[in-house]
Amino acid sequence: MAFVTSEGKLKSLSRLELPSSSMLRLTDSVSMDYYELWKKQSAVRTAVTFLARNIAHLGLHVFERKGDDDRQRLTDHPLAALFSRPNPATTRYRLMDALVHDLAIYDMAYWQKVKTSAGTPGLVRLPPAFVTPKGENWFSPEYFEVKGSRGKIEVKADEIVFFHGYSNTGIAGESPIESLRSTLSEEYEASAMREQMLKNGARASGYLERPVGAVSWSPEAKAKFAKGWRSQYSGGGTNVGGTPILEDGMKFVPASQSAKDLQYIEARKLTREEVASAYFIPPTMLGLMGGATYSNITEQHKMLYQDTLGPWLQMIKEEIELQLVPDLADGDVYVEFNLREKLTGSFEERQAAITGAVGGPTMTINEARALDNRTPLDGGDVLIRPLNVTQDGDPKPIPAEPAGTNPEEVVQ
Structure with missing residues (x-):
């Protein structure tokens, strides 16, 4: 028999690895929390919110298995009531929406099991940034440390439903945003450059050139000309985009790339494509319609619920059945997302x-x-x-009308 090594022996080999930093370095001087990136990077927010809305939109039903090919939906079960109203201030939709947001941003999510004021079971979402798994068990946390503005508390492991993804060591997941570091860094730099160009430069960026033999300007004359130029033709000047009048043989020499040369639109499309790929979302679902037709959009819509959302739904379902269902039901009760309406077409x-x-x-x-x-x-x-x-075998078949029968007589 191969099952001889005890679980305790393995537990003694390693301590629980704490979650990695939730900060992403974009430049030498700029770092952002994963949440800040979701809030400020439109491509990340579009992809994550797309996943959250589509999963939260699906109903989560409770069933009891009656046999190999028979089941009954439970609508009055405590588990069904729990998901119908997780707590007095939260709907099922908002709980699921927050769950997917946390998983897509941090690769970790937490539900606190609570008792409501009515004495019924409830669930409360805990922000991942304020929760730390603790303990020396590398299979699962022994307890969780929850921080707040007035201190911190320790919560037993069985009082929290802990969702997380994969990491090489330990149990804390690794945010998919980490794999987008270079893409998001380029997008941040491009956005900063675009903002600087629009704020500080004339529409045709460059410099002014005076002839070699021109009369030398005094420092005061140079400052006056520069101030007048900026006030009229750059930033918020009244003549931005207009045609300047140059004197004394001066020439305007273009010295920078235009927005067309920098391919801003193409770069933003590429960023959205990279983010869609990181979250396994069909590009057309995020508005990238290049080469899209009615037929392939229809097929990609099916792929969305089979290949993109399918693994998400299975993971959430299994964690609920592992960590939550045993508290409220026996082994024959399980949960299932309602995908029927999404996959059966119009x-x-x-x-x-x-x-x-x-x-x-x-x-x-x-x-x-x-x-x-x-x-x-x-x-x-x-x-x-x-x-x-x-x-076949209908005891009362509807007789056919005999040949030559007048339809008006049949009606009478």
Whole structure:
């Protein structure tokens, strides 16, 4: 038997590695926290918020397994009530939205298990920047240190649901923003340069050249000319973009690259493409429409929920079932995200496919009215069957009209 090494023996080999720094160095003098990068870098914010909104939009349902091919959805279970309203001040959507934001930015996220004022179980999101895993166990934290403006507290490991990604050693994840360091650094420098050009330079950047034999200017004359030039043709001058009038044989010599030469638009597109790639998001989902057609956008939309969001949903589901479900339910209860509505296409496509598969209508009048929040009708719960559709062995088949029958007589 190969399972002979005890868990305790491995635990004694290493201490828990603390989370790495959450600061990213962009230049020699500028460093930003991961959150600041999300807040200020539009490409990062677009990608992360896109993931968070799409996952939070999905419903999280609770089921009980009845057999190998049978299950029942639980709508009145304490676990379902917990996700319906995690705490009196938070909705399910906002809890999931914050969870994905934390994972996408820090590669770590924390839910504190609490008891609400009503005495029911609750969940509260803890900001990753204020939480530190502690202990000597390299399999899982022994406790968590939570900091606040009035001090810090220690929270037992089983009182927190801890989500995290991969790292080489220890259990703290590594932010995907780290892999974008060079891309974001270039974007930061390009943005700073663009801002400086628009703020300090004329629209046609360069310098003024005077002829060799021109009359020498006094320091006061030079200062006066420079001040007048800047006030009129640079920054917020009244004649920015206008045509200057030069005297005494002076010439304007272009001395810098234009916005076109620097390819700002192309650079920003590249940054968004790199960020989309880091988060495994199809580029068209982030507005990069180069080469996009209706057919490949439709396929990429399916890929989004299968290849991009699929691993996210599976990870979140398994962590919930590992760390939260045992507190409120037995082993036959599990959770599942509702992907059906996202993967079945439009209502028309779905109904056409189902009708073609079963050979007839699948919805009653009242079921259709319920979709528009209309009241039911008497007799509307009967499934209408077209006259030309029957089943083999139907005890009461609808007879065909005999040849030569007058339609008006049939109606009468």
